[in-house]
Amino acid sequence: MNGSAPSRRKRGRPRKDQTLPGTPRSELLRVGVATLTEKGFSAVGIEEILSAASVPKGSFYHYFKSKDDFGLSLIDAYANYFARKLDHWFNNQDRSPLQRIEDFIVDARNGMARYNFRRGCLVGNLGQEMGVLPEPFRARIASVFSDWQARTAKCLHAARAAGQISADADCEWLAAFFWIGWEGAVLRAKLERNAEALDAFAEGFFRLIGARPNIRQVRQCSRQS
Amino acid sequence: MNGSAPSRRKRGRPRKDQTLPGTPRSELLRVGVATLTEKGFSAVGIEEILSAASVPKGSFYHYFKSKDDFGLSLIDAYANYFARKLDHWFNNQDRSPLQRIEDFIVDARNGMARYNFRRGCLVGNLGQEMGVLPEPFRARIASVFSDWQARTAKCLHAARAAGQISADADCEWLAAFFWIGWEGAVLRAKLERNAEALDAFAEGFFRLIGARPNIRQVRQCSRQS
Numbered sequence: 001m002n003g004s005a006p007s008r009r010k011r012g013r014p015r016k017d018q019t020l021p022g023t024p025r026s027e028l029l030r031v032g033v034a035t036l037t038e039k040g041f042s043a044v045g046i047e048e049i050l051s052a053a054s055v056p057k058g059s060f061y062h063y064f065k066s067k068d069d070f071g072l073s074l075i076d077a078y079a080n081y082f083a084r085k086l087d088h089w090f091n092n093q094d095r096s097p098l099q100r101i102e103d104f105i106v107d108a109r110n111g112m113a114r115y116n117f118r119r120g121c122l123v124g125n126l127g128q129e130m131g132v133l134p135e136p137f138r139a140r141i142a143s144v145f146s147d148w149q150a151r152t153a154k155c156l157h158a159a160r161a162a163g164q165i166s167a168d169a170d171c172e173w174l175a176a177f178f179w180i181g182w183e184g185a186v187l188r189a190k191l192e193r194n195a196e197a198l199d200a201f202a203e204g205f206f207r208l209i210g211a212r213p214n215i216r217q218v219r220q221c222s223r224q225s
Numbered sequence: 226m227n228g229s230a231p232s233r234r235k236r237g238r239p240r241k242d243q244t245l246p247g248t249p250r251s252e253l254l255r256v257g258v259a260t261l262t263e264k265g266f267s268a269v270g271i272e273e274i275l276s277a278a279s280v281p282k283g284s285f286y287h288y289f290k291s292k293d294d295f296g297l298s299l300i301d302a303y304a305n306y307f308a309r310k311l312d313h314w315f316n317n318q319d320r321s322p323l324q325r326i327e328d329f330i331v332d333a334r335n336g337m338a339r340y341n342f343r344r345g346c347l348v349g350n351l352g353q354e355m356g357v358l359p360e361p362f363r364a365r366i367a368s369v370f371s372d373w374q375a376r377t378a379k380c381l382h383a384a385r386a387a388g389q390i391s392a393d394a395d396c397e398w399l400a401a402f403f404w405i406g407w408e409g410a411v412l413r414a415k416l417e418r419n420a421e422a423l424d425a426f427a428e429g430f431f432r433l434i435g436a437r438p439n440i441r442q443v444r445q446c447s448r449q450s
Contacts, residue, residue: 180426181409197401
């Protein structure tokens with residue numbers, strides 16, 4: 001947001017593109033995103049982020065106007081990262097449209113497993129915290145969900161065009177349904193430290209659209225009751 | 226948990242059943258539950274709860290061993306309140322089993338609307354915060370979801386016996402799917418400050434079980450994309 005090089009070099013400040021990996025601003029964003037997929041915004045102090053990013057305490061306000069400005073930049077950074085991830089899977093022309101959605105789900109599942117289900121979704125976490133976050137966060141988070149839904153709807157439209165789902169399927173509505181439930185599944189997976197909720201939601205979603213998923217370990221959710 | 230009257234009256238402490246409404250311990254729990262449906266556990270200080278409950282600062286540790294003990298008691302209090310709510314709707318013999326599930330959904334929707342979608346689900350909020358909560362919270366929260374799922378599965382079994390859903394419907398799996406997605410819907414409703422996500426998830430759930438819901442304002446979710 002304010003990562004462009006200043007027009008006149010200030011004393012002691014290196015003129016460096018702060019979007020490059022390893023520069024202080026991008027390190028703060030990288031560490032911030034990782035931290036906020038695990039913990040809440042209100043529970044995390046700037047000191048913890050600075051220390052983990054190995055950025056000197058005094059320089060935070062050189063890169064961000066405030067903790068809130070940092071939070072909004074984290075949403076942007078995560079949204080960009082995630083949009084690229086969705087494009088990677090949803091635009092894969094080697095796979096059928098529904099396989100692409102499956103591939104995304106399997107990748108997200110593997111991503112959570114890699115961090116032992118401690119890390120979830122930054123945008124979902126912040127959404128849950130909205131009660132104590134500054135109001136500008138609300139519109140920003142909501143617009144990220146809209147963006148993900150639009151990308152998912154596009155893939156579902158391709159599935160419809162390919163005859164993989166019913167010709168009268170409402171792709172926008174299905175994409176909205178997917179993201180409403182998927183965030184709930186990520187929350188439960190973090191709570192239970194396993195993939196059962198992800199698998200159960202994925203199976204339900206594919207049943208709803210009238211397709212059979214091929215995701216590992218489906219149908220294992222909560223048979224204890 | 227430690228709400229029973231002490232065997233010998235201590236100086237300055239009224240011997241009073243602390244489960245009665247208006248007594249300090251029950252007031253702390255009442256205010257704590259209301260606060261934690263809106264904000265996270267880590268974002269809320271004990272002082273805020275004490276002040277809102279009009280309980281003197283010094284007496285908190287008379288009723289609770291620690292903030293964590295208070296948190297676990299809040300989960301129990303909310304679980305009891307919610308179990309009674311589910312029983313109220315799911316055991317209503319004047320309504321068909323699927324109507325009972327609809328009634329619960331409409332009531333939950335009205336409950337959120339009453340507080341302008343600022344309050345969500347205490348157990349869902351705490352689940353999202355697990356990254357920074359003490360480990361004993363995890364099993365307690367997970368067992369609350371199991372309890373809700375078991376009550377919901379029982380109602381779905383009644384629907385199956387009444388022929389309202391398919392004879393081969395897996396009621397335990399459907400109940401698990403419901404709670405996974407419903408918590409996601411509550412999160413989105415809080416974020417967007419409206420009922421669209423609740424209506425969309427409810428509609429998808431009823432479609433999945435092959436029934437048509439009669440909930441107001443269904444099918445309004447995210448058609449913008």
